[in-house]
Amino acid sequence: MNSSQTELSYVAEAAWGVTPTSPSPVFRAIRMTGESLKITNESVVSDEIRPDRNVPDTILVGGDASGGIDGELSYGTFDDFIESVLYSTWSGAPNNSIVNGVTQKSFTLQKKQAGNGLAAVYELYKGMVADTMTINIAAKEKITVAFTFVGKGGVIGTAATGTVTDAGTTEIFDSANAFTLVDAWISPLPKLMSMTINVNNGLAGRSVAGSRDLVRVSAGRCTVTGSASFYFETKAMMDLFLAGTAGDLAVTLGKTSGEKYTITLPNVKITDADHFSPNNDDDVMLNITWSAHYDNTLGGTIKIERNIA
Numbered sequence: 001m002n003s004s005q006t007e008l009s010y011v012a013e014a015a016w017g018v019t020p021t022s023p024s025p026v027f028r029a030i031r032m033t034g035e036s037l038k039i040t041n042e043s044v045v046s047d048e049i050r051p052d053r054n055v056p057d058t059i060l061v062g063g064d065a066s067g068g069i070d071g072e073l074s075y076g077t078f079d080d081f082i083e084s085v086l087y088s089t090w091s092g093a094p095n096n097s098i099v100n101g102v103t104q105k106s107f108t109l110q111k112k113q114a115g116n117g118l119a120a121v122y123e124l125y126k127g128m129v130a131d132t133m134t135i136n137i138a139a140k141e142k143i144t145v146a147f148t149f150v151g152k153g154g155v156i157g158t159a160a161t162g163t164v165t166d167a168g169t170t171e172i173f174d175s176a177n178a179f180t181l182v183d184a185w186i187s188p189l190p191k192l193m194s195m196t197i198n199v200n201n202g203l204a205g206r207s208v209a210g211s212r213d214l215v216r217v218s219a220g221r222c223t224v225t226g227s228a229s230f231y232f233e234t235k236a237m238m239d240l241f242l243a244g245t246a247g248d249l250a251v252t253l254g255k256t257s258g259e260k261y262t263i264t265l266p267n268v269k270i271t272d273a274d275h276f277s278p279n280n281d282d283d284v285m286l287n288i289t290w291s292a293h294y295d296n297t298l299g300g301t302i303k304i305e306r307n308i309a
Contacts, residue, residue: 002115008032008069008163010107010128012080015128016216017152019108025109025162031068031077033144036124037067037111039154055224062212064205065125065151073135073143075170075259075306080107081147082304085130085199089218095307099300100199101115104129109149110161116237122160127152129217131203135263138194143173143253152214161214170259178255182262185240185247190230193285195251197226197263224265224292224302232275241288242272247248249290252308260308267295 009027017204019025042062045055071078083089088101107128114120127149136144173179181192202220230237240247249268254260271287292301 001113001118003113005113005115006035007112007164008035008274009112010036010080010109011110011162013106013108013127015264016106016129017213018037019124019126019161019290025108027108027162027163027164028080028252029167030071030073031167032069034070035067035111037065037069037109037123037149039063039123039156056212056259062207062214063153064147064214065128065154067125068145068146068148072259073126073170073253074168075254075256075261076168077170078145078147079306080105081130083135083149085133085201086302086304087201087222088300090306097305098305099298099303100224101300102219104217104219106151106217107149109151110164112193119156119158120160121156123154123156124161125149125151125154127214127217129201129203129219131201133135133197133199135197136194137174137175137179137192137196137251137253139175139192141175143175143179150205150217152205152217159295171256173174173255176261178253180252182250182268183248183264184228184230185249185268185269186234186236190233190237190286193229195226195228195232197251199224222301225271225290226292227287227289230286230288232284237270237286237288238275241273244269245307246293249292254308256305256309259309260306262305262308264298264303265292265301266303267293267301269293 008030011025084105086100090096109125128149132148192270205214249265252262
């Protein structure tokens with residue numbers, strides 16, 4: 001097989017772990033730069049004592065599916081996965097928005113691997129719920145996004161399930177032309193070198209006696225954290241850190257009107273900060289980690305708006 005010929009696609013499930021069958025499912029291709037999706041088996045080894053010192057058996061007792069999808073962020077490409085990781089849905093007009101909530105959304109993912117003159121192999125991963133999302137922003141770089149998933153399980157075969165429609169073709173975001181720092185605790189805004197935004201649902205598969213399959217995927221708390229590196233020019237952000245004072249953090253991603261996102265975190269505290277001088281002939285950077293919390297006005301922790309002018 002040739003990894004450059006790998007195709008990933010997905011279809012939303014109406015019931016967790018059940019791939020739509022009627023009508024025939026229509027999968028949507030996923031733009032991606034890499035993946036780590038796999039089916040996992042869980043086994044236990046017999047502790048039976050034998051006079052010949054051999055192990056009598058390894059017993060299959062369970063399994064699930066898990067893994068990640070990495071990509072370069074572009075408009076409209078990952079909106080369904082954003083719904084899943086935020087446990088919510090896009091709503092409202094004209095600037096559709098989403099705030100983290102409590103409604104689970106799952107997918108069946110399909111991986112096709114082919115190449116080198118070999119017959120294609122297809123692997124289905126069912127009941128896949130987005131556990132984490134990480135957005136990476138760095139000067140002179142593409143803006144990247146990564147999702148990890150937890151699911152019920154999977155199957156492998158040599159025939160495709162359903163049909164696959166093409167992915168979109170919107171332009172890839174970059175930090176030079178498709179990034180605006182809207183809010184960052186202080187005014188005037190600090191100069192940003194890099195930033196990460198992480199959403200983590202703490203998902204866990206739940207087992208049940210009488211079956212090797214998971215009975216559900218349960219969510220923990222929605223935690224939103226991140227890090228950032230700014231040019232160290234004033235002590236204003238250090239003052240907020242030392243006082244434990246919260247502030248706003250917001251960014252806009254995209255450069256084409258109507259094809260932008262704004263991510264807003266209205267209640268964010270800096271949890272660690274440093275501004276070392278490790279060597280000669282370099283700028284001093286203020287490196288921070290941060291944690292976002294529930295905001296009464298927002299009714300959640302994180303809000304993402306799309307269709308921004």
